[in-house]
Amino acid sequence: MNLLFLVTLFPLLGAVLLACFRRMPVNLAAIIGVGSMGLAALTTAWLGLAFFAADQTPYVQHLWNWVAVGDFRLGFDYRLDGLSLTMLGVITGVGFLIHLFASWYMREDLKDQTGYLYTRFFCYMNLFVFSMLVLVLGDNLMLMFLGWEGVGLCSYLLIGYYYRGEANAWAAFKAFIITRVGDVFLAIGMFLIWVQFGTLDIQTILIEAPSVLAEGALLTEVTALMLLGGAVGKSAQLPLQTWLADAMAGPTPVSALIHAATMVTAGVYLIARTHVLFELAPFTLELVGVIGMVTLLVAGFSALAQTDIKRVLAYSTMSQIGYMFLALGVQAYDAAIFHLMIHAFFKALLFLASGSVIIACHHEQNIFKMGGLAKQIPLAYACFLVGGAALAALPIVTAGFYSKDEILWLSFASGHTVLWLGALFGAFMTSVYTFRMIFVVFHGKANLHAHAPQGIAHHLPLVVLMVLSTFVGALITPPLAGVLPELEIDAGHATQIAVEVLAAIVAIVGVGIAAGLFLGRRRLMTSLVESEQGGRVWRFLHSAFGFDTLYDRLFVKPYLLVARLHRVDWIDALINLFPGLAKLANYGLSASQNGQMRGYAATFVLGATIVVAALVLG
């Protein structure tokens, strides 16, 4: 158990090595980048065994004192319990597979590039993993915040990885700034917690919360709301969701790791970690569920109208995280975390497969320019089928079915009928847009020639994730018993089966509709989109409900206006008064230095006279 620090040390070491010796050969960089992740994953496996052997008792490792100012003490402490172990497994396990895939992908991607891009990529990726691990292992809010900001930084760096394209740089800015808005809320939340608890130690806060905070009081609500603000920003939920789709500007493995499997779920982790605070703030808790539902619907609709394969997946990610939030909102924490884990498997699979498709199609990302790829790249097709089925939660065989239907069932059983209906509709949407994508990409007329990717680094991650996305993945049960409370429900077994069957039917119907609309010649859809009304709707959905335009009008424009007003910085002008005065005095005094000796002598004698007069008369 005391090897816990190693799991963060390996990625950090990797990042430092890659940063220091950026001229290293590509192969070595791959070995360091992937190897450090492999070691971290092995360490995690060892930790998992030790954790279960020790009867799932939480373990805290104190590394050193981080801050000690007066009473204010912060340790650099890691905490391993069921929740962080689950996250650890996802981050290092899926992370390792994605790194492995990336070693292949980036080599293909950077074929024509010069410079040390390859080392840079793995440096950022390792740094990201380190930050993410600190985030989930940190035993106090400050340490968590360190990781929180670290992943934000790495996300920024990796979205803007192809910084020579201007759009990519803007996308990176957008992601960084919008998540920053959330981070400010989180910081305020931490301040509020510090004020009320006098500590930032998470466990202490959770234990003392019922006695310190009054249930439903304004301050309690505000505190929880601030934490929610942080979570919403990081997890791309409404109203801070707009950055995620643009974040697809980064390399595809980055999208898989950061913007699907790990970082965007940090918000879910945060709320689950501090669930006690939310339980004391019923309004906010309700809001979590509502945000989740609205997001999953908005994202689902938006995904329907996307043409970029990665953007479809991005919106599906938003909607799946919406499910997790919904689960959190109905206090089904373990269902949320379970879905988080399963989602990491199949969404990583989908992103990696899409990366494979993109490389195979020579960097083509528009799904309508693909088509009929099923025969050319069967492995990617298989991946998409399995991953898509899991995403759409097709019954029995997929992992997604078990996790998502648990959420649906628990939201129904806990009496949140509206949320349940929304989620059910979302499930329908999910299967429609997922299979729309699959049908458009892999079926129909072949528009371009794709070459099938080769290599173990490409195949292995896909196959492993494919297996995990089937019901096999659902056999893994996160050890959350001691960390998160279980939702108590009093509905019968028969009802549960009825609800689950309903969900399954909805999913299958969705697939059917997608097949009807997008298999074959898609005449109906074409005419729909080409009609005036239909076109308008399509554009509306394509722009994801016009949030970007709305925010542009509401915030960016007024902000720029204020900035423009401040171009004639009056505060600065006020301050510039003093340099102006100094300059004026300088002119006046310099005039006295005219080089005339009689003037100097006169000044001397005058000064002396004044001094003597002051002494005599003063």
Place this chain on the structure above:
Amino acid sequence: MNLTLTHLFAILPLIIVGITVVVVMLSAAWRRHHFLNATLTVIGLNLALASVVWVYFAGQGAVAPDLASSAVGFPTLVTPLVMIDGYALFYMALILVAALACSTLANAYLEGLDEHREEFYLLLLSSTMGAMLLVSSIHMVSLFLGLELMSVALYGMAAYTFKRRVSLESGIKYMVLSAVASSFLLFGMALLYAAYGTLEFASLGLRLVFEDSVGIWTLIGVGMMVIGLGFKLSIVPFHMWTPDVYEGAPAPVSAFLATVSKVAVFAVLVRFMIMSPTFDTKLHTVIAVLAALSMIVGNLLALGQTNLKRLLGYSSIAHLGYLLSAVVALRAGVTDGGGELSFTGQLVLETTGIYLATYVLTTLGAFGVVTLVSSPSRGQDVAQLHHFRGLFWRRPYLAVILTFMMLSLAGIPMTAGFIGKFYVLALNMNEELWWLAGTVVLGSAIGLYYYLRVMVSLYLAEPGEIQRDAAHDWGQRSGGVMVLIAALLTLLFGIYPQPLIDLVQAASPVGY
């Protein structure tokens, strides 16, 4: 009092410098050889420096019989005029170091002159001797003698490259104005003599202490002495000569003027104020106002300055202003009533010593770079800021050193200048001279602007600019080495000032 060998031994540094003067003069008369004379000078100064150290350590053990009271040091009174104590020896050492540095700089600088290079060392040595006499004087006569010996030689040095009109002009200006100042000083002394019938600091102090209220003539006398000495220190409003002389004089002379003459005069001023304390609020208020004026006016004048030598001149006005606040702190005397040095007195002495030492180091470095970059064979001294533009890209070491010196002058931490400024502020705080401390801060803030401006221009690159370079072998030249040592010492004392503090603490004046 008879002169014994003990006394001669005590004034060994003075004697050695005196002998060197004669030797260099004869050598110059025998054969005009620049290198030979420069070498003789450097040897003489080094011997004198060694003798200072020797006298100090030898004196530690054998306490002279007539003044056996002190705990540290070995004060030796040589005639009523000269007192060799730790204080005198410390400042002598400082002066000798500065003189050595100036002569190495001059060596590099004079290479460019066609003729009469040797007499410069003669003047430099004489001036150094005057400065050394000044810091060890405890008598009005030796004060005046030392001051004039130092100054008269300096006039010659300022006008040394007389074919350059500005140099000649600066020499004449300095001489005439200096004469005015000296007359004030003399008149002040005369008034004090008229009032008390003594010229010795100590007996003057005794009389002053037993007086209920200070008489008006005493006040005027002390005031006039402060005016006379204030001129040499270029305290506002007696500062007008400074920029012109600094600009016109050859760069090594400006360095000498900015270091040796300031150190010597300030040291004797502090000694005078300690030994003959005038407990009068008016006098100290006036001095405080002069200090504040110097800080503000000096820094303000430097703001728009484009000539580096003038800029350093203005900067020296401001620095002496900071330092003068140490004299203000002497308003309550330095003893705690029992004849022991009070905390304030200790702090004043430490501030003076440390500030002067760091200021000397930094100024030598700054003027050193200016000297190395300029050369008289090219006509004007190269001191315009645009000549230094982009120096970093041509002479990175010189530029870095100059940058560092500017930082030190600005009092940025990690440099020796910071330690000095810190002491000044600490002293002002301790004395509760709040407004003076505020003025120090204000002055430093203004000062930062022009120091930074110099630094910035070093790193700009301006194509098509006339390239003024140091000779390519500057690093081999002794001047380059000297500048480098100054920079390293500035860094060292900035990070680890303890040796310097120990040194200054050991250098207390007689009686304390």
Place this chain on the structure above:
Amino acid sequence: MIAQYWAVTIFVLATLALLVFMIGAASVLGGRAWGHEKNTPFESGILGAGSAHIRFSAKFYLVAMLFVIFDIEALYLFAWAVSVREVGWEGLIGAAVFIFILLAGLVYDARMGALDWAPKQRRASGRHESF
């Protein structure tokens, strides 16, 4: 303050008053004559020849200075001469050092050509370097 030093004040004022009186009275009482000749310098009735701005050779000043220096410094020897018995050997050594320094100065002056009357250019052979 002024009351305390009334004597000085009166002295200063009296001096000023006397000066004002002397100049004022002379200008009021004295007769005046105007004319061109009044502006020429009075040289005991002899007309001045040429301008008074004659450039003397710097040698005059140099010699004058050397005279003053060595003459004044020789004065110190008188002090030693009258007390030669009292100060004994120490005095002799001191005086010897003093004389030696003077002598060194003289040697230097001679070598520098300060004692040569004619400028360097007019001498047939430049035996000495000088500046």
